[in-house]
Amino acid sequence: MLLRVEEQGAFSGLELNRVLTDAGLSRPDAALATELVYGTIQRRLTIDHVLAARVKGWPNKVEPWVRCLLRLSYYQLRWLDRVPAHAVTDEAVRIAKKRGHGGIAGLVNGTLRALLRQGVTPPLPAGLPPAERLSLAHSYPLWLAERWVAAYGEGGAEALMAAGNEPPHMSVRANRLRGTRDALLAELASAGVYAEPSKLSPDGIVAARAGSLAQTPWYASGRLSVQDESSMLVAAVCDPQPGMNVLDCCAAPGGKAAHMAERMAGEGRVTANDVHPHKEALIREQAERLGLPNVVTTVSDALSLPERIAPGSMDVVLLDAPCSGLGVIRRKPEIKWNKSADDIASLASLQRRLLESASRMVKPGGRLVYSTCTIAPEENEEAVRDFLNAHPDFRLDPAWPEETLAPLRDAGVVDGDFAGMAQLLPQHFGSDGFFIARLARAD
Ligand SMILES: C[S@@+](CC[C@H](N)C(=O)[O-])C[C@H]1O[C@@H](n2cnc3c(N)ncnc32)[C@H](O)[C@@H]1O
Numbered sequence: 001m002l003l004r005v006e007e008q009g010a011f012s013g014l015e016l017n018r019v020l021t022d023a024g025l026s027r028p029d030a031a032l033a034t035e036l037v038y039g040t041i042q043r044r045l046t047i048d049h050v051l052a053a054r055v056k057g058w059p060n061k062v063e064p065w066v067r068c069l070l071r072l073s074y075y076q077l078r079w080l081d082r083v084p085a086h087a088v089t090d091e092a093v094r095i096a097k098k099r100g101h102g103g104i105a106g107l108v109n110g111t112l113r114a115l116l117r118q119g120v121t122p123p124l125p126a127g128l129p130p131a132e133r134l135s136l137a138h139s140y141p142l143w144l145a146e147r148w149v150a151a152y153g154e155g156g157a158e159a160l161m162a163a164g165n166e167p168p169h170m171s172v173r174a175n176r177l178r179g180t181r182d183a184l185l186a187e188l189a190s191a192g193v194y195a196e197p198s199k200l201s202p203d204g205i206v207a208a209r210a211g212s213l214a215q216t217p218w219y220a221s222g223r224l225s226v227q228d229e230s231s232m233l234v235a236a237v238c239d240p241q242p243g244m245n246v247l248d249c250c251a252a253p254g255g256k257a258a259h260m261a262e263r264m265a266g267e268g269r270v271t272a273n274d275v276h277p278h279k280e281a282l283i284r285e286q287a288e289r290l291g292l293p294n295v296v297t298t299v300s301d302a303l304s305l306p307e308r309i310a311p312g313s314m315d316v317v318l319l320d321a322p323c324s325g326l327g328v329i330r331r332k333p334e335i336k337w338n339k340s341a342d343d344i345a346s347l348a349s350l351q352r353r354l355l356e357s358a359s360r361m362v363k364p365g366g367r368l369v370y371s372t373c374t375i376a377p378e379e380n381e382e383a384v385r386d387f388l389n390a391h392p393d394f395r396l397d398p399a400w401p402e403e404t405l406a407p408l409r410d411a412g413v414v415d416g417d418f419a420g421m422a423q424l425l426p427q428h429f430g431s432d433g434f435f436i437a438r439l440a441r442a443d
Contacts (some may be wrong), residue, residue: 001037002068005334012037012334027211032083035167040068040075042165042333046139047071047078054111066104069095073112078120085116098437130154134161143341144326151377160375160433163426170207171197171198171431172224173232173255175290176262181205184223191317199407200429201232203259222290227255229423230327230434231373234320235259237436238369242267244315249302249358252279254286254295256320256371261292273298273305303353306360313364319358321351323372323379327433332424348378355387359394365443367397369437375425380435384421388439394418397440 001019004010016037021029040047051070052058059067073092076083089112096105111330124136134154135145138161148157173183181197185205188195193213198204207213218224234256240246242265248257251272261270270292272283277299287295300308302319324344325335357372362368370387372379388394398420407415411428421437 002040003065003074005037005041007066008063009338011332012041013332028316035080036072036075038167038333039079040072040358042336043075043079043139044071044337045141047074049136050074050115052113053122054114055107063100063104065099066096066108070108070111073108074115074120076429077112077115089113089116131157134158138162138165140164140336144336147341147376159427160425163430166330166426166430167431168228168330168432170210170213171227171229171232171405172205172207172213173201173203173227173259174205174224176203176219177224177266177291178223184218187218198229199230199402200229200431201236203262204229204232220289225258225286225290227259229429229431230329231255232259233404233424233434233435234318234369234371235263237314237371237438238318238367239401240264240268240270240316244268245313245412246270246316246318247305247309247314247358248272248318248320249354249360250274250306250320250322251297252276252282254283256318257283257295258286258290258292260318261287261295262290262328264294266292266294268294270295271309272296273300273302275299275301283306296386303357306357309361311360312363312366313365314361316369317358317362317366318369318371319354320371321379323347323351323374324376325373326375327373327424327426327435329433331432344376344378348376348383351379351383352386355383356390358392359387359439359441362441364393364441366441368394368439368441369436370439371434373432373434375423375433375435380423380437381421384437384439385427393442394439395442397438400438 001015003014004015008392016034048059055062069092073088076088077085092112093105095107096108124133131142131145133147134157135142140161148160154158176186181203193207193210195205195207198206213219214226238260240260246260248270251257252274254272257270257272272295280297280299283297298378324339324347325332329335359368370384396419398418408422413424413428414422424434426433
Protein backbone atom coordinates (compact mmCIF):
# COMPACT_ATOMS: atom_id res chain seq x y z
CA MET A 1 0.00 0.00 0.00
CA LEU A 2 2.81 2.39 0.88
CA LEU A 3 4.52 1.67 -2.43
CA ARG A 4 1.35 2.28 -4.39
CA VAL A 5 0.71 5.57 -2.58
CA GLU A 6 4.28 6.70 -3.26
CA GLU A 7 4.78 5.40 -6.79
CA GLN A 8 1.31 5.47 -8.33
CA GLY A 9 -0.22 8.38 -6.43
CA ALA A 10 -2.82 6.04 -4.87
CA PHE A 11 -4.97 7.39 -2.01
CA SER A 12 -4.18 5.76 1.33
CA GLY A 13 -7.82 5.52 2.42
CA LEU A 14 -8.97 3.84 -0.79
CA GLU A 15 -5.98 1.49 -0.75
CA LEU A 16 -6.73 0.48 2.83
CA ASN A 17 -10.36 -0.06 2.02
CA ARG A 18 -9.53 -2.25 -0.93
CA VAL A 19 -6.79 -4.28 0.70
CA LEU A 20 -8.47 -4.74 4.08
CA THR A 21 -11.72 -5.82 2.46
CA ASP A 22 -9.88 -8.75 0.87
CA ALA A 23 -7.39 -9.52 3.62
CA GLY A 24 -9.74 -11.05 6.18
CA LEU A 25 -7.73 -9.70 9.14
CA SER A 26 -9.01 -9.61 12.70
CA ARG A 27 -10.22 -6.18 13.84
CA PRO A 28 -7.05 -5.46 15.89
CA ASP A 29 -4.82 -6.50 12.96
CA ALA A 30 -6.80 -4.34 10.55
CA ALA A 31 -6.47 -1.43 13.00
CA LEU A 32 -2.71 -1.97 13.19
CA ALA A 33 -2.39 -2.12 9.39
CA THR A 34 -4.33 1.14 9.17
CA GLU A 35 -2.13 2.79 11.78
CA LEU A 36 1.02 1.65 9.98
CA VAL A 37 -0.07 3.01 6.61
CA TYR A 38 -1.38 6.35 7.88
CA GLY A 39 1.42 6.85 10.40
CA THR A 40 4.24 6.09 7.98
CA ILE A 41 2.83 8.54 5.42
CA GLN A 42 2.06 11.15 8.06
CA ARG A 43 5.57 11.15 9.58
CA ARG A 44 7.47 10.84 6.32
CA LEU A 45 9.43 14.09 6.54
CA THR A 46 10.61 13.44 10.09
CA ILE A 47 11.44 9.83 9.23
CA ASP A 48 13.41 10.86 6.14
CA HIS A 49 15.33 13.46 8.13
CA VAL A 50 16.49 10.79 10.58
CA LEU A 51 17.19 8.13 7.93
CA ALA A 52 19.07 10.56 5.67
CA ALA A 53 21.76 10.85 8.34
CA ARG A 54 22.15 7.06 8.48
CA VAL A 55 21.54 5.62 5.02
CA LYS A 56 23.82 6.52 2.12
CA GLY A 57 22.01 8.03 -0.83
CA TRP A 58 18.70 8.41 1.09
CA PRO A 59 16.07 8.71 -0.30
CA ASN A 60 16.58 8.77 -4.07
CA LYS A 61 19.34 6.16 -4.41
CA VAL A 62 17.48 3.63 -2.26
CA GLU A 63 15.03 1.32 -4.03
CA PRO A 64 11.42 2.43 -3.43
CA TRP A 65 10.35 -0.77 -1.64
CA VAL A 66 13.40 -0.63 0.66
CA ARG A 67 12.58 3.00 1.38
CA CYS A 68 9.02 2.01 2.33
CA LEU A 69 10.25 -0.88 4.47
CA LEU A 70 12.73 1.27 6.40
CA ARG A 71 10.20 4.06 6.89
CA LEU A 72 7.54 1.61 8.07
CA SER A 73 9.95 -0.07 10.49
CA TYR A 74 11.34 3.16 11.89
CA TYR A 75 7.79 4.50 12.30
CA GLN A 76 7.00 1.56 14.56
CA LEU A 77 10.19 1.84 16.59
CA ARG A 78 9.62 5.52 17.26
CA TRP A 79 5.88 6.08 17.48
CA LEU A 80 4.27 2.77 18.47
CA ASP A 81 4.84 1.41 21.93
CA ARG A 82 3.09 -1.94 21.70
CA VAL A 83 5.14 -3.57 18.96
CA PRO A 84 8.37 -4.87 20.52
CA ALA A 85 11.56 -3.57 18.86
CA HIS A 86 12.84 -7.09 18.13
CA ALA A 87 9.60 -7.93 16.30
CA VAL A 88 9.99 -4.83 14.15
CA THR A 89 13.60 -5.56 13.19
CA ASP A 90 13.11 -9.32 12.71
CA GLU A 91 10.11 -8.76 10.47
CA ALA A 92 11.90 -6.06 8.46
CA VAL A 93 14.90 -8.32 7.90
CA ARG A 94 12.66 -11.21 6.91
CA ILE A 95 10.85 -9.05 4.32
CA ALA A 96 14.17 -7.66 3.03
CA LYS A 97 15.55 -11.19 2.52
CA LYS A 98 12.38 -12.43 0.89
CA ARG A 99 11.98 -9.54 -1.49
CA GLY A 100 15.63 -8.60 -2.04
CA HIS A 101 18.91 -10.19 -1.06
CA GLY A 102 21.36 -10.51 1.79
CA GLY A 103 22.91 -7.09 1.15
CA ILE A 104 19.60 -5.32 1.58
CA ALA A 105 18.76 -7.36 4.66
CA GLY A 106 22.12 -6.28 6.10
CA LEU A 107 21.41 -2.62 5.37
CA VAL A 108 17.95 -2.84 6.96
CA ASN A 109 19.25 -4.73 10.00
CA GLY A 110 22.23 -2.40 10.48
CA THR A 111 20.17 0.77 10.15
CA LEU A 112 17.42 -0.27 12.55
CA ARG A 113 19.84 -1.66 15.13
CA ALA A 114 21.98 1.49 15.00
CA LEU A 115 18.85 3.57 15.60
CA LEU A 116 17.91 1.41 18.57
CA ARG A 117 21.42 1.74 20.03
CA GLN A 118 21.63 5.49 19.53
CA GLY A 119 18.03 6.26 20.55
CA VAL A 120 15.07 6.32 18.20
CA THR A 121 14.23 9.97 18.85
CA PRO A 122 17.31 12.00 17.98
CA PRO A 123 17.02 15.63 19.12
CA LEU A 124 16.20 18.25 16.51
CA PRO A 125 19.05 20.56 15.50
CA ALA A 126 19.22 23.51 17.92
CA GLY A 127 18.22 27.06 17.03
CA LEU A 128 15.93 26.30 14.10
CA PRO A 129 13.54 29.07 13.00
CA PRO A 130 9.93 28.27 14.11
CA ALA A 131 8.62 27.00 10.75
CA GLU A 132 11.62 24.72 10.22
CA ARG A 133 11.31 23.31 13.72
CA LEU A 134 7.58 22.62 13.28
CA SER A 135 8.12 21.13 9.84
CA LEU A 136 10.66 18.65 11.23
CA ALA A 137 8.91 17.96 14.53
CA HIS A 138 5.40 17.37 13.12
CA SER A 139 6.37 16.29 9.62
CA TYR A 140 4.85 18.87 7.29
CA PRO A 141 6.46 20.42 4.21
CA LEU A 142 8.20 23.69 4.99
CA TRP A 143 5.93 25.73 2.72
CA LEU A 144 2.87 24.66 4.75
CA ALA A 145 4.61 25.24 8.08
CA GLU A 146 5.62 28.73 6.95
CA ARG A 147 2.11 29.51 5.77
CA TRP A 148 0.52 28.43 9.05
CA VAL A 149 3.10 30.10 11.30
CA ALA A 150 2.42 33.35 9.41
CA ALA A 151 -1.37 32.90 9.73
CA TYR A 152 -1.74 31.48 13.27
CA GLY A 153 1.56 32.18 15.05
CA GLU A 154 3.93 29.45 16.23
CA GLY A 155 1.54 28.07 18.91
CA GLY A 156 -1.51 28.04 16.64
CA ALA A 157 0.42 26.40 13.82
CA GLU A 158 1.80 23.77 16.19
CA ALA A 159 -1.72 22.92 17.47
CA LEU A 160 -2.98 22.68 13.89
CA MET A 161 -0.11 20.47 12.78
CA ALA A 162 -0.31 18.19 15.82
CA ALA A 163 -4.09 17.78 15.32
CA GLY A 164 -3.42 16.76 11.71
CA ASN A 165 -1.41 13.79 12.98
CA GLU A 166 -4.17 12.53 15.30
CA PRO A 167 -6.46 9.72 14.16
CA PRO A 168 -9.88 11.12 13.18
CA HIS A 169 -13.00 10.39 15.24
CA MET A 170 -15.53 8.08 13.76
CA SER A 171 -18.74 10.07 13.39
CA VAL A 172 -22.07 9.31 11.82
CA ARG A 173 -25.17 11.27 10.93
CA ALA A 174 -28.51 9.93 12.09
CA ASN A 175 -31.16 10.01 9.37
CA ARG A 176 -33.90 12.00 11.08
CA LEU A 177 -36.45 10.52 8.66
CA ARG A 178 -35.76 7.05 10.07
CA GLY A 179 -35.93 7.74 13.81
CA THR A 180 -34.38 10.07 16.32
CA ARG A 181 -30.72 10.42 17.18
CA ASP A 182 -31.50 9.42 20.77
CA ALA A 183 -33.12 6.19 19.62
CA LEU A 184 -30.08 5.37 17.50
CA LEU A 185 -27.72 6.26 20.36
CA ALA A 186 -29.61 3.85 22.60
CA GLU A 187 -29.40 1.05 20.04
CA LEU A 188 -25.68 1.63 19.53
CA ALA A 189 -25.12 1.57 23.29
CA SER A 190 -27.03 -1.67 23.73
CA ALA A 191 -24.92 -3.24 20.97
CA GLY A 192 -21.78 -2.27 22.93
CA VAL A 193 -20.73 0.65 20.69
CA TYR A 194 -19.41 3.53 22.75
CA ALA A 195 -21.19 6.51 21.18
CA GLU A 196 -22.16 10.01 22.25
CA PRO A 197 -24.04 12.93 20.74
CA SER A 198 -21.98 15.32 18.63
CA LYS A 199 -21.43 18.76 20.14
CA LEU A 200 -21.47 20.28 16.68
CA SER A 201 -24.55 18.87 15.02
CA PRO A 202 -27.95 17.74 16.37
CA ASP A 203 -27.81 14.92 13.82
CA GLY A 204 -24.28 13.79 14.68
CA ILE A 205 -22.99 10.89 16.76
CA VAL A 206 -19.35 10.38 17.67
CA ALA A 207 -18.37 6.74 18.11
CA ALA A 208 -15.24 5.17 19.54
CA ARG A 209 -13.75 1.73 18.93
CA ALA A 210 -16.71 1.02 16.70
CA GLY A 211 -14.95 -0.42 13.66
CA SER A 212 -16.60 0.67 10.46
CA LEU A 213 -20.25 1.56 11.06
CA ALA A 214 -20.69 1.42 7.28
CA GLN A 215 -20.65 -2.39 7.57
CA THR A 216 -23.64 -2.55 9.92
CA PRO A 217 -27.40 -3.10 9.53
CA TRP A 218 -27.97 0.50 10.75
CA TYR A 219 -26.12 1.69 7.67
CA ALA A 220 -27.75 -0.77 5.27
CA SER A 221 -31.21 0.21 6.47
CA GLY A 222 -30.56 3.92 6.02
CA ARG A 223 -30.53 4.81 9.73
CA LEU A 224 -27.12 6.45 9.51
CA SER A 225 -24.45 7.76 7.17
CA VAL A 226 -20.74 8.07 7.86
CA GLN A 227 -19.87 11.78 7.85
CA ASP A 228 -17.44 14.07 9.60
CA GLU A 229 -18.99 16.44 12.14
CA SER A 230 -17.67 19.58 10.41
CA SER A 231 -19.24 18.42 7.19
CA MET A 232 -22.59 18.13 8.96
CA LEU A 233 -22.52 21.86 9.70
CA VAL A 234 -22.86 22.69 6.02
CA ALA A 235 -26.44 21.44 5.58
CA ALA A 236 -27.36 23.20 8.82
CA VAL A 237 -25.91 26.49 7.54
CA CYS A 238 -27.78 25.99 4.23
CA ASP A 239 -30.88 25.51 6.41
CA PRO A 240 -33.17 24.37 3.57
CA GLN A 241 -36.86 24.16 4.49
CA PRO A 242 -39.36 21.51 3.36
CA GLY A 243 -40.66 22.37 -0.09
CA MET A 244 -37.65 24.46 -1.17
CA ASN A 245 -35.81 24.20 -4.45
CA VAL A 246 -32.18 23.44 -3.59
CA LEU A 247 -29.10 22.96 -5.77
CA ASP A 248 -25.86 21.25 -4.73
CA CYS A 249 -23.40 22.10 -7.54
CA CYS A 250 -20.59 19.68 -6.57
CA ALA A 251 -22.48 16.95 -4.79
CA ALA A 252 -20.70 13.59 -5.09
CA PRO A 253 -20.62 11.31 -3.17
CA GLY A 254 -23.76 12.98 -1.86
CA GLY A 255 -23.19 13.48 1.88
CA LYS A 256 -24.39 17.05 2.12
CA ALA A 257 -27.11 16.72 -0.53
CA ALA A 258 -28.60 13.78 1.36
CA HIS A 259 -28.32 15.63 4.66
CA MET A 260 -30.20 18.60 3.18
CA ALA A 261 -32.90 16.29 1.81
CA GLU A 262 -33.26 14.67 5.26
CA ARG A 263 -33.65 18.10 6.85
CA MET A 264 -36.34 18.91 4.27
CA ALA A 265 -38.38 15.92 5.44
CA GLY A 266 -38.40 14.56 1.91
CA GLU A 267 -40.40 17.59 0.63
CA GLY A 268 -39.18 19.90 -2.13
CA ARG A 269 -36.27 19.06 -4.37
CA VAL A 270 -32.50 18.75 -4.02
CA THR A 271 -30.73 18.77 -7.38
CA ALA A 272 -27.43 17.00 -6.73
CA ASN A 273 -24.98 17.70 -9.54
CA ASP A 274 -21.43 16.51 -10.16
CA VAL A 275 -19.09 16.75 -13.11
CA HIS A 276 -18.05 13.07 -13.03
CA PRO A 277 -20.57 10.68 -14.58
CA HIS A 278 -19.23 7.72 -12.58
CA LYS A 279 -19.98 9.52 -9.32
CA GLU A 280 -23.66 10.01 -10.08
CA ALA A 281 -24.39 6.44 -9.01
CA LEU A 282 -22.84 7.14 -5.59
CA ILE A 283 -25.31 9.95 -4.96
CA ARG A 284 -28.22 7.84 -6.20
CA GLU A 285 -27.24 4.94 -3.95
CA GLN A 286 -27.17 7.24 -0.92
CA ALA A 287 -30.56 8.74 -1.76
CA GLU A 288 -32.07 5.30 -2.23
CA ARG A 289 -30.55 3.83 0.90
CA LEU A 290 -31.71 6.78 2.99
CA GLY A 291 -35.20 6.90 1.48
CA LEU A 292 -34.92 10.34 -0.17
CA PRO A 293 -37.08 10.52 -3.29
CA ASN A 294 -36.62 14.30 -3.44
CA VAL A 295 -32.95 14.02 -4.54
CA VAL A 296 -32.52 14.38 -8.30
CA THR A 297 -29.08 13.82 -9.80
CA THR A 298 -27.52 15.60 -12.76
CA VAL A 299 -24.10 15.34 -14.42
CA SER A 300 -22.67 18.61 -15.60
CA ASP A 301 -19.69 20.89 -15.19
CA ALA A 302 -20.91 23.36 -12.57
CA LEU A 303 -19.45 26.11 -14.76
CA SER A 304 -22.11 25.34 -17.38
CA LEU A 305 -25.03 24.69 -14.98
CA PRO A 306 -26.59 28.12 -15.66
CA GLU A 307 -27.18 26.89 -19.22
CA ARG A 308 -29.31 24.01 -17.85
CA ILE A 309 -30.91 25.50 -14.78
CA ALA A 310 -32.96 28.68 -14.92
CA PRO A 311 -31.10 31.67 -13.51
CA GLY A 312 -32.55 32.88 -10.22
CA SER A 313 -34.59 29.70 -9.68
CA MET A 314 -33.08 28.23 -6.50
CA ASP A 315 -33.95 29.03 -2.90
CA VAL A 316 -30.61 27.63 -1.75
CA VAL A 317 -27.44 26.92 -3.74
CA LEU A 318 -24.57 25.03 -2.14
CA LEU A 319 -21.09 25.14 -3.66
CA ASP A 320 -19.00 22.59 -1.74
CA ALA A 321 -16.05 23.25 -3.96
CA PRO A 322 -13.14 21.05 -5.02
CA CYS A 323 -10.24 22.28 -2.87
CA SER A 324 -6.72 21.52 -1.68
CA GLY A 325 -8.03 19.47 1.28
CA LEU A 326 -5.62 20.87 3.89
CA GLY A 327 -8.34 20.39 6.52
CA VAL A 328 -8.52 16.62 5.98
CA ILE A 329 -4.83 15.75 6.27
CA ARG A 330 -5.70 13.37 9.16
CA ARG A 331 -7.73 11.25 6.73
CA LYS A 332 -5.58 11.71 3.65
CA PRO A 333 -2.03 12.28 4.88
CA GLU A 334 -0.54 12.09 1.37
CA ILE A 335 -2.08 15.54 0.77
CA LYS A 336 0.93 16.92 2.66
CA TRP A 337 3.31 15.57 0.08
CA ASN A 338 1.18 15.89 -3.07
CA LYS A 339 -0.18 19.43 -2.84
CA SER A 340 1.81 22.56 -3.52
CA ALA A 341 1.35 26.31 -3.31
CA ASP A 342 0.73 26.23 -7.08
CA ASP A 343 -2.21 23.86 -6.59
CA ILE A 344 -3.73 26.32 -4.16
CA ALA A 345 -3.40 29.12 -6.71
CA SER A 346 -5.01 27.15 -9.52
CA LEU A 347 -7.83 25.85 -7.27
CA ALA A 348 -8.43 29.40 -6.04
CA SER A 349 -8.97 30.55 -9.60
CA LEU A 350 -11.36 27.64 -10.37
CA GLN A 351 -13.30 28.29 -7.14
CA ARG A 352 -13.86 31.94 -8.13
CA ARG A 353 -15.31 30.85 -11.46
CA LEU A 354 -17.47 28.19 -9.78
CA LEU A 355 -18.81 30.75 -7.27
CA GLU A 356 -19.68 33.12 -10.07
CA SER A 357 -21.54 30.35 -11.89
CA ALA A 358 -23.32 29.03 -8.75
CA SER A 359 -24.51 32.51 -7.79
CA ARG A 360 -26.44 32.95 -11.02
CA MET A 361 -28.97 30.30 -10.02
CA VAL A 362 -29.80 31.86 -6.63
CA LYS A 363 -33.26 33.44 -6.39
CA PRO A 364 -33.57 37.07 -5.32
CA GLY A 365 -33.84 36.74 -1.53
CA GLY A 366 -32.25 33.26 -1.71
CA ARG A 367 -29.01 32.02 -0.23
CA LEU A 368 -25.65 30.83 -1.46
CA VAL A 369 -23.42 28.69 0.78
CA TYR A 370 -19.77 28.21 -0.09
CA SER A 371 -17.72 25.55 1.69
CA THR A 372 -14.36 23.82 1.43
CA CYS A 373 -12.42 21.31 3.53
CA THR A 374 -9.29 23.40 3.42
CA ILE A 375 -7.35 25.97 5.42
CA ALA A 376 -6.04 28.41 2.83
CA PRO A 377 -7.39 31.99 2.77
CA GLU A 378 -7.01 32.19 -1.03
CA GLU A 379 -9.54 29.37 -1.37
CA ASN A 380 -11.76 30.58 1.45
CA GLU A 381 -12.20 34.12 2.85
CA GLU A 382 -10.43 35.75 -0.08
CA ALA A 383 -12.55 33.89 -2.64
CA VAL A 384 -15.69 35.08 -0.87
CA ARG A 385 -14.43 38.68 -0.54
CA ASP A 386 -13.50 38.82 -4.22
CA PHE A 387 -16.93 37.48 -5.13
CA LEU A 388 -18.71 40.02 -2.93
CA ASN A 389 -16.67 42.89 -4.37
CA ALA A 390 -17.86 41.95 -7.85
CA HIS A 391 -21.50 41.23 -6.81
CA PRO A 392 -23.10 44.04 -4.85
CA ASP A 393 -26.44 42.17 -4.89
CA PHE A 394 -24.95 39.60 -2.48
CA ARG A 395 -23.95 40.15 1.15
CA LEU A 396 -22.53 37.96 3.89
CA ASP A 397 -25.34 36.47 5.97
CA PRO A 398 -24.57 35.83 9.65
CA ALA A 399 -28.09 34.58 10.51
CA TRP A 400 -26.99 30.96 10.84
CA PRO A 401 -29.19 28.64 12.90
CA GLU A 402 -28.45 28.95 16.61
CA GLU A 403 -27.88 25.15 16.80
CA THR A 404 -24.75 25.76 14.68
CA LEU A 405 -23.59 29.07 16.08
CA ALA A 406 -23.79 28.09 19.76
CA PRO A 407 -21.03 25.43 19.72
CA LEU A 408 -18.87 27.57 17.42
CA ARG A 409 -19.19 30.49 19.84
CA ASP A 410 -18.41 28.27 22.85
CA ALA A 411 -15.23 27.02 21.17
CA GLY A 412 -14.17 30.54 20.17
CA VAL A 413 -14.41 29.75 16.45
CA VAL A 414 -16.75 32.72 15.99
CA ASP A 415 -17.15 35.79 18.17
CA GLY A 416 -19.53 38.71 18.66
CA ASP A 417 -18.41 40.21 15.34
CA PHE A 418 -19.42 37.10 13.40
CA ALA A 419 -20.08 38.21 9.84
CA GLY A 420 -21.24 35.01 8.15
CA MET A 421 -18.12 32.98 7.50
CA ALA A 422 -16.20 30.59 9.74
CA GLN A 423 -12.97 28.62 9.52
CA LEU A 424 -12.97 25.48 11.66
CA LEU A 425 -9.58 24.01 12.47
CA PRO A 426 -9.03 20.34 13.38
CA GLN A 427 -7.94 21.28 16.90
CA HIS A 428 -11.26 23.05 17.67
CA PHE A 429 -13.46 19.95 17.94
CA GLY A 430 -11.23 17.17 16.65
CA SER A 431 -13.27 17.29 13.43
CA ASP A 432 -12.09 18.18 9.92
CA GLY A 433 -10.77 21.64 9.07
CA PHE A 434 -13.62 23.29 7.19
CA PHE A 435 -14.57 26.69 5.83
CA ILE A 436 -18.20 27.77 5.47
CA ALA A 437 -19.61 31.08 4.25
CA ARG A 438 -23.28 31.97 3.86
CA LEU A 439 -24.32 34.73 1.48
CA ALA A 440 -27.75 36.21 0.88
CA ARG A 441 -28.96 37.63 -2.38
CA ALA A 442 -30.92 40.88 -2.20
CA ASP A 443 -34.69 40.67 -2.90
C1 LIG B 1 -15.66 18.41 -1.93
S1 LIG B 1 -16.28 17.24 -3.05
C2 LIG B 1 -18.00 17.29 -2.72
C3 LIG B 1 -18.43 16.50 -1.54
C4 LIG B 1 -19.95 16.43 -1.42
N1 LIG B 1 -20.54 17.75 -1.37
C5 LIG B 1 -20.40 15.64 -0.22
O1 LIG B 1 -20.72 16.23 0.81
O2 LIG B 1 -20.44 14.40 -0.31
C6 LIG B 1 -16.17 18.12 -4.54
C7 LIG B 1 -16.85 17.43 -5.71
O3 LIG B 1 -16.81 18.36 -6.80
C8 LIG B 1 -16.77 17.63 -7.99
N2 LIG B 1 -16.31 18.58 -9.02
C9 LIG B 1 -15.06 18.97 -9.30
N3 LIG B 1 -15.07 19.89 -10.29
C10 LIG B 1 -16.37 20.10 -10.62
C11 LIG B 1 -17.03 20.90 -11.59
N4 LIG B 1 -16.34 21.71 -12.40
N5 LIG B 1 -18.36 20.83 -11.67
C12 LIG B 1 -19.08 20.00 -10.85
N6 LIG B 1 -18.50 19.21 -9.94
C13 LIG B 1 -17.17 19.25 -9.81
C14 LIG B 1 -15.86 16.46 -7.68
O4 LIG B 1 -16.17 15.36 -8.49
C15 LIG B 1 -16.18 16.18 -6.22
O5 LIG B 1 -17.09 15.12 -6.12
